[in-house]
Amino acid sequence: MSLPEIVVDLTKITKNVEVIRRIAEPYNVDVVGVTKGFLGDPKIAAAMLAGGIRMLADSRLENLARLKLAFPETPLMLLRLPGLSQVDDTVALTEVSLNSTWEVLQALSQAALKRHKTHRVILMVDMGDLREGVWPDELSQLVARILPLKGLILEGLGVNLACYGGVIPTTENLGQLVELSAAMEKEFGISLPVISGGNSATLALLQSGNVPSRINQLRIGEGILQGTEAVNRHRLPGAFSDAFILRAEILEIYNKPTMPIGSIGQNAFGEIPMFLDKGWRKRGIIALGRQDVPTDGLIIRDARLKIYGSSSDHLIVDVTEAPEVTVGSVVEFDLNYGGLLGAMTSPYVHKRYIY
Ligand SMILES: *Cc1c(COP(=O)(O)O)cnc(C)c1O
Numbered sequence: 001m002s003l004p005e006i007v008v009d010l011t012k013i014t015k016n017v018e019v020i021r022r023i024a025e026p027y028n029v030d031v032v033g034v035t036k037g038f039l040g041d042p043k044i045a046a047a048m049l050a051g052g053i054r055m056l057a058d059s060r061l062e063n064l065a066r067l068k069l070a071f072p073e074t075p076l077m078l079l080r081l082p083g084l085s086q087v088d089d090t091v092a093l094t095e096v097s098l099n100s101t102w103e104v105l106q107a108l109s110q111a112a113l114k115r116h117k118t119h120r121v122i123l124m125v126d127m128g129d130l131r132e133g134v135w136p137d138e139l140s141q142l143v144a145r146i147l148p149l150k151g152l153i154l155e156g157l158g159v160n161l162a163c164y165g166g167v168i169p170t171t172e173n174l175g176q177l178v179e180l181s182a183a184m185e186k187e188f189g190i191s192l193p194v195i196s197g198g199n200s201a202t203l204a205l206l207q208s209g210n211v212p213s214r215i216n217q218l219r220i221g222e223g224i225l226q227g228t229e230a231v232n233r234h235r236l237p238g239a240f241s242d243a244f245i246l247r248a249e250i251l252e253i254y255n256k257p258t259m260p261i262g263s264i265g266q267n268a269f270g271e272i273p274m275f276l277d278k279g280w281r282k283r284g285i286i287a288l289g290r291q292d293v294p295t296d297g298l299i300i301r302d303a304r305l306k307i308y309g310s311s312s313d314h315l316i317v318d319v320t321e322a323p324e325v326t327v328g329s330v331v332e333f334d335l336n337y338g339g340l341l342g343a344m345t346s347p348y349v350h351k352r353y354i355y
Contacts, residue, residue, distance in 0.1 A: 003350070005349065012243035015239070016224045016225070016236075017052060030054070035056055055095075058076070078090050079098055097121060098122050100134050102145055111151075119153070121152050123158065127177055128167045130164055136180055155194045195217065203230065246335055248287055250284045253285075254283060281320045283308070
């Protein structure tokens with residue numbers, strides 16, 4: 001056994017996909033499986049496909065290359081806007097990409113022509129979250145310019161919310177996206193078959209039946225991996241929030257004071273730490289640090305243990321209330337999405353799969 005390790009329950013991931021599809025399918029919403037939280041690991045992607053996912057999506061071309069190799073028949077989507085330097089790989093690796101910018105679309109068209117391919121494009125519209133997307137005022141102008149581009153198919157419009165600005169998806173902002181689609185169809189005499197209504201943050205609205213009916217695609221990562229919607233982080237009924245569990249071992253346990261001795265300056269990270277004097281406590285050092293996972297991504301499963309803090313390689317916990325915990329004990333953690341991302345992308349965290 002190599003520690004720290006993250007234990008990935010592939011059956012729970014498949015079950016979570018099934019739960020989300022049962023929410024989405026009555027509304028004709030197709031669920032695209034987002035793999036960026038786990039470096040496009042083909043074993044986890046296969047668990048998504050087993051649950052009925054038909055398209056996989058990632059923000060990184062490196063991950064998409066892994067997926068393409070493992071699943072040559074599965075259509076892939078690039079989530080992050082391609083850079084000008086990436087248009088050739090984008091066309092080579094993916095069927096569809098999210099885009100917002102004329103120069104890049106023109107270059108994508110050239111790349112598609114060179115490869116004798118057609119590449120599908122979803123135009124991202126900024127509905128207020130202030131991350132990617134063309135501002136609604138300028139959409140019509142952009143559509144007019146890209147429709148003549150050869151090698152590209154404008155498949156539809158998309159939005160991303162609750163990412164940078166934390167803007168919550170609503171019937172109103174998604175409804176405006178639907179109206180923009182209808183307006184483009186009318187103005188240009190085209191049909192836009194896909195309206196991509198965001199990420200796991202749209203799941204709560206979908207559960208309540210309030211996603212406008214023309215929205216027919218969601219791009220879901222967190223919901224599948226964590227079994228939660230991403231606005232209030234409520235668990236989806238029947239889904240699992242423990243498909244990923246992090247395990248690490250105790251290196252040292254000593255009774256020590258809770259206040260450091262000496263005058264306090266900056267710690268290893270340039271922060272001036274603060275301490276609460278709780279007298280002498282039994283303190284454990286766990287072999288798990290910021291190189292493995294961000295500390296605020298960790299939730300200790302045993303409620304008797306409390307996290308004091310961490311450095312690059314060590315996590316310090318209060319184990320006073322858990323007398324049986326000793327050197328060599330393995331402590332288990334649930335992870336929030338940030339913790340999951342950190343643990344899955346750290347080379348120090350060993351990955352173990354169970355079925
Ligand atoms: C990451 C990402 C998603 C998936 O987000 P989750 O909250 O994990 O579901 C969807 N769309 C885009 C553009 C993304 O970057």
